[in-house]
Amino acid sequence: MNEITKIIPSTTAKDWASDQEVRWCPGCGDYAVLKAVQRTMPDLGVARENTVFVSGIGCSSRFPYYMASYGFHTIHGRAPAVATGVKLANPELDVWIITGDGDALSIGGNHTMHLLRRNLDCQFLLFNNEIYGLTKGQYSPTSRIGTRSPSTPFGSVDRPANPCSFALGAGARFIARAIDVHKALPDVLKAAHAHKGASFVEIFQNCVVYNDDVFASFTAKEFASERQLWLKAGEKMIFSGGTKGLSFDRDRMALTIVDATDPAVLVHDLKNRTLAQLLIEMPATAGFPVALGVIYEDPAPTFESAVIEQNRAVSEGKKVDLQALVAKGQSWQVEKEPRAE
Template sequence: MNDMTPIAKTLPKDWETDQEVRWCPGCGDYAILKAVQRTMPEIGARPENTVFVSGIGCSSRFPYYMETYGFHTIHGRAPAVATGVKLANPDLDVWIITGDGDALSIGGNHTMHLIRRNLDCQVLLFNNEIYGLTKGQYSPTSHVGTRSPSTPFGSLDRPLTPCAFVLGSGARFVARAIDVNKNLPAVLKAAYAHKGTGFVEIFQNCIVYNDDVFAPFTEKANAPGSQLWVEQGKPLLFAGGTKGLSLDTERLVLKVVDVVDGDWAAAKVIVHDQTNRAVAHMLVEMPFGPFPMALGVLYDDPAPTFEAAVVAQNAQASAGKKPDLQKLLSQGQTWQVQKQPHVI
């Protein structure tokens, strides 16, 4: 094949491996896997140019099921490995697959530094608010009162909000989706199109240890009044357009308002601006119940990437210089070990 030969478009099956997919029957991971495999051909990605990196957890089996390069690494360290991969070959498409425990507990430090550096990669955080692989202990995102083997009387920890955490770490792209929702592929495409770290929190149902924890906003009957799918340049409406979000200018907080006869402007519903970091913070921290769950691309404001800066710095440092390995090895304090006479 020469450079002029067109590359055939891939199909979803081209991204499937011969490995048996082994998650619990009914696990939300199956839906996410299929969504990713369907999305890859549509974004024009190539298996030979793609790397999936995971840590430890149920979600971290993902690389086995993608017909790409992959690394199943150690607990919480997927961001570090992914950074090494991207720096070694910036042309690769790098995806990080992680869970709420993997990324936000033992891996919280690594996640924070990946985000602040703005490595060009996609992070898919499967949030089921529980440690599924190790048999149902509570996680950093578990609700107060969660009963588990490690909290038999109910968790007392205030849960961490993943999107708020990464926004506080300097994230330039933040999105939310649901494992079985038809909008997940669109969110994945937006993350891939973003130049920099694309962080996507995916609400994923753990059917064994935390079943239906997200039902108040994921169940079909509840969805219209409890889901707010944001769209750039569109008013923040939900409940079939009968309710929306307005900004309380005195307290600088969002509030739910009624929309009469579709006149959202009269109700002072704000229009979604995905470059507005302050509103993005408000959206991710809205308490569910009084407010809907904000979903979709909540924040997207690109900035220079880490690997691009590293490549530029290395090019500048090496400009006009010729590589000389012997000179490098002999510089500084060096000595030669002389052969000693054999003594009996």
């Protein structure tokens, strides 16, 4: 008998847009990310009824309402925990986690770390605007030193967290970066979805109200060519309109900028974890660009596959007997006492 293959109907971006009114501040970068995701979903060949978006708390966490799929708007920082439950209950589901820098790296830092180290098969999209937008502009874990906000009126003195560095340290096997309004965002989303395991994607997202243009030094059109390095596996790391490249200075054990024609220009190796760390933490000064695209990918067995295999091995050859399970250990039966005459 031939195996029956389920045919997934083709969809369009409109099919993935819900009937809910999208409510973000005018000009918010979240709009661009939402549209990018809705345009990308048809290209993935997935079914809406098998797709789940899980979010925590924050501006970005309204995302599930705007997708015509299943979704959970959970509690602050706990989206990874809920997503883990969803994936273990039905491993066939396509799970996306939508979160922000405060939601994922402050109250949710512990949950984010464990989801990445376990390598749950999901797409983890972290919207980083370096501020708490929903609660009116307090500084967040990724806010830069000197950030003035209602909670840091004299300027933040905290050293900011680096989301991708955090992910790499937690054991993530796929790490990427993108920009909310950049045309390459759908390609990054497709690469994340193709990866089997936890795909961590940091999206630089502009908050027009509380932290406008915080990323303008590399996202603005006049700086994009000079400051953006879009990585491609197996290709040389060249930027600045094809005139500059990255090399490795063995004396200083650090990346250095060289002419694009220099034979020492590095070729991007997705599985090189050390190189990934150097790219993630390139200095924001001295003419260095910002590494974008897929920075690191080295697949490993997923968490849910290990759980499923363990359950199969433990239950193999055993007979299902609910009554025996209930009566196991210390149990007793209460007999009905005879009625007195």
